[in-house]
Amino acid sequence: MESGAAVVELQRNSTNFANIVEEIVKLEKKIFPKHESLARSFDQELRKNNTGLLYIMDLHGEVVGYVMYSWPSSLSASITKLAVKESRRRQGHGEALLKAAIQKCRTRNIHRISLHVDPLRIPAMGLYKKLGFQVDSLIKCYYSGDRDANRMYLDFASN
Secondary structure: OOOOOEEEEOOOOOOOHHHHHHHHHHHHHHHOOHHHOOHHHHHHHHHOOOEEEEEEEOOOOOEEEEEEEEOOOOOEEEEEEEEEOHHHOOOOHHHHHHHHHHHHHHHOOOOEEEEEEOOOOHHHHHHHHHOOOEEEEEEEEEEEOOEEEEEEEEEOOOO
């Protein structure tokens, strides 16, 4: 990750909230197919009390990537989105975001974090495994009729 860039938690009361969300929604639309995108409901998702969003902004004020996570119960959390601009991948941004989200979950005493990932996304699978996530099961047709997902988890009791 470039020097000067840092993982930042999105705060609803920040002066640049609307601009950050607008940039993240643009990134969301570019990266994810329409049926997988939260672009339409992004603001609604962020209004939930049990949802957090971390992002990285570069030195030019551009959002490089983000991770959205939620904690539906006091014991478990989910990584709902992790995205990095295509031109900025393989530079440590995804790892920095994921580590920061894991740390946020740890401070809430979460016992398990889960996520879903297309098994064909080899770099993403590698990142998750590197940080201790394990494949729990394969879910057929999760994303669409011809796209499956691995359900993965990170269990703090075994980590």
